[in-house]
Amino acid sequence: MKYLKETATLTYSPEKCTGCGRCVEVCPHNVFSMSSGKAVIGDRDRCMECGACAKNCDFGAIYVDAGVGCAAAVINGILRGTEPSCDCGGTSGSACCC
Amino acid sequence: MKILNTIDPAQSLKPLQGGGACCGPVLSMSGGAAMRSCPYKGGYPEWVTDEITTAEGPVPVAATVLTTAEKFAHLRARLTNFRMRFSIEPGLYAVGSPDRSSDIFISANYTMSFDILRASLHGMNAWILVIDTGGINVWCAAGKGTFGTEELVKRINGERIAMLVNHRKIIVPQLGAPGVSAGQVKKRTGFRVLYGPVRAEDIPTYIENGYTASPAMRRIRFTMKDRLVLTPMELNPAMKKLPYLIFAVLLVFGLKPEGIMFRDAAAGAAPFAAGAVGALITGAFLTPVLLPFIPFRSFALKGWLLGMAVFLLMITHVPLFMFESNYLTAVTLVFFPLLSSYLALQFTGASTYTNLSGVKKELKYGLPVYIGGTVISFLLLAAYKIHEWGIL
Numbered sequence: 429m430k431y432l433k434e435t436a437t438l439t440y441s442p443e444k445c446t447g448c449g450r451c452v453e454v455c456p457h458n459v460f461s462m463s464s465g466k467a468v469i470g471d472r473d474r475c476m477e478c479g480a481c482a483k484n485c486d487f488g489a490i491y492v493d494a495g496v497g498c499a500a501a502v503i504n505g506i507l508r509g510t511e512p513s514c515d516c517g518g519t520s521g522s523a524c525c526c
Numbered sequence: 527m528k529i530l531n532t533i534d535p536a537q538s539l540k541p542l543q544g545g546g547a548c549c550g551p552v553l554s555m556s557g558g559a560a561m562r563s564c565p566y567k568g569g570y571p572e573w574v575t576d577e578i579t580t581a582e583g584p585v586p587v588a589a590t591v592l593t594t595a596e597k598f599a600h601l602r603a604r605l606t607n608f609r610m611r612f613s614i615e616p617g618l619y620a621v622g623s624p625d626r627s628s629d630i631f632i633s634a635n636y637t638m639s640f641d642i643l644r645a646s647l648h649g650m651n652a653w654i655l656v657i658d659t660g661g662i663n664v665w666c667a668a669g670k671g672t673f674g675t676e677e678l679v680k681r682i683n684g685e686r687i688a689m690l691v692n693h694r695k696i697i698v699p700q701l702g703a704p705g706v707s708a709g710q711v712k713k714r715t716g717f718r719v720l721y722g723p724v725r726a727e728d729i730p731t732y733i734e735n736g737y738t739a740s741p742a743m744r745r746i747r748f749t750m751k752d753r754l755v756l757t758p759m760e761l762n763p764a765m766k767k768l769p770y771l772i773f774a775v776l777l778v779f780g781l782k783p784e785g786i787m788f789r790d791a792a793a794g795a796a797p798f799a800a801g802a803v804g805a806l807i808t809g810a811f812l813t814p815v816l817l818p819f820i821p822f823r824s825f826a827l828k829g830w831l832l833g834m835a836v837f838l839l840m841i842t843h844v845p846l847f848m849f850e851s852n853y854l855t856a857v858t859l860v861f862f863p864l865l866s867s868y869l870a871l872q873f874t875g876a877s878t879y880t881n882l883s884g885v886k887k888e889l890k891y892g893l894p895v896y897i898g899g900t901v902i903s904f905l906l907l908a909a910y911k912i913h914e915w916g917i918l
Contacts, residue, residue, distance in 0.1 A: 429748060429817065429818050429879055430823060430879070431823055431879055431880045431881055431884045432823050432824060432881075432883075432884040432887060432888070433823070435881065435883040435884040435887055436881050436883060436884075437883055450708065453700070453721050453739075453744065454700060454703035454721055455744070456700065456701065456724060456744065456745060456746040456878070457745065457746065457879065458741060458744070458745055474879070475881060476878070476879050476880060476881045477881035477882050477883060478668075478669065478703075478704040479704045480668075480700075480703035480704040483703065483704060483705070483706065483707050484703055484706070484707060484708050484709070486707075486709040493882070493883065494704065494882075495669075495881075495882030496666075496669045496670075496875070496882060497874050497875075497877070497880035497881040497882045497883075497884060497885045498874055498875030498880075498882075498885065499825075499871045499872050499874045499875060499885050499888070499889060500872055500875050501875065502882070502885050502886055502889055503889065506889075512882065512886075
């Protein structure tokens with residue numbers, strides 16, 4: 429299953445990659461793989477912007493505008509004039525995040 | 527009661543003095559103050575089967591076989607808001623009889639997360655460090671940052687884990703990685719983070735393979751069963767809003783020049799109440815379950831398409847929806863597929879592969895359509911009423 433085409437904000441700078449393999453390890457959608465000692469991006473459309481790769485890259489080679497792809501959170505954000513908020517209000521919310 | 531003999535007192539901050547029992551029966555040799563504060567003042571929960579005494583204080587031992595009552599609690603958490611208070615006390619736990627060389631697994635204090643982990647560790651000897659995520663599961667808490675570097679570092683240092691083991695590695699669930707910087711944890715605690723498999727059930731294989739997860743173990747799946755268990759919490763909140771919609775429709779159909787007639791209201795509103803339930807089932811249940819089989823990648827389009835198919839069937843095959851008035855047929859085909867679409871879009875929050883940028887894009891195009899469609903539906907209803915009253 430893949431989500432919308434070419435929307436993910438994932439960017440990668442191969443020149444900063446040291447080949448530690450952390451991104452390959454943490455990505456739950458197999459976006460990264462190792463090729464001749466460096467990470468390479470396979471199918472970007474599989475990226476869910478969880479941010480695990482960027483968070484665990486000690487060399488700043490990966491950037492992603494991380495967040496949770498949850499419509500309720502985005503609507504919450506619009507209504508409150510804030511960033512998308514996963515706070516479903518405790519008693520109401522859908523399965524969103526919690 | 528077990529005494530952990532493998533702890534070398536000389537290496538501990540404080541020599542083994544027997545340690546006070548945490549919440550269980552007080553040890554006869556009790557006297558030394560526990561160095562780790564006990565979260566269970568009122569006694570241990572039922573799944574604590576034993577207590578290990580260490581130089582750093584007592585550690586409760588958790589059962590690794592789940593009881594029927596515990597499985598029932600999982601079901602309850604899936605179905606209701608019980609999930610919001612389904613948590614355990616953060617802190618250090620044990621399974622089996624761990625010693626200084628035993629692995630340390632990290633978990634969240636959402637009871638289901640912890641239960642699935644301890645059940646997966648059946649037959650093993652290990653430590654489990656439960657960090658405070660506010661009772662939210664690992665992945666969601668990692669997304670919010672509560673399952674994160676700060677809390678993890680605080681717990682590792684606060685629970686004096688380094689005094690308990692002779693190694694410097696912790697096994698963090700892979701889905702905790704969005705909140706945890708392995709590099710930072712290493713720098714601030716000395717512990718190397720090994721990311722375990724996505725699913726706790728793969729842990730025994732992961733350990734057997736020398737702490738290596740196969741690519742399949744690293745990937746999140748989203749099977750029909752995975753999707754099915756998530757639908758109750760989509761249906762539940764939507765159901766709660768249903769009475770408002772039905773009330774509004776009753777009002778429209780009851781409204782007569784003479785006042786509000788409730789007998790007319792019930793007959794006129796019946797198809798719309800049924801339609802709302804139909805849209806709800808289509809958008810919040812059928813679309814999630816059939817997700818990969820419905821064309822388009824967009825959740826909004828998937829929900830709309832299935833809604834349209836369902837309501838086209840309704841107006842051609844179900845007598846309740848075979849209206850004499852074309853206005854009512856139009857309302858049915860405008861409003862309910864859009865309601866289904868909106869509800870399907872909500873499932874992005876539960877899905878394991880949607881991203882924030884995509885959801886924003888869907889809403890950018892979707893919201894104006896939803897609002898426009900609702901306005902058009904009300905205008906169509908108004909036109910129907912005007913026609914019915916014979917004003918024009």
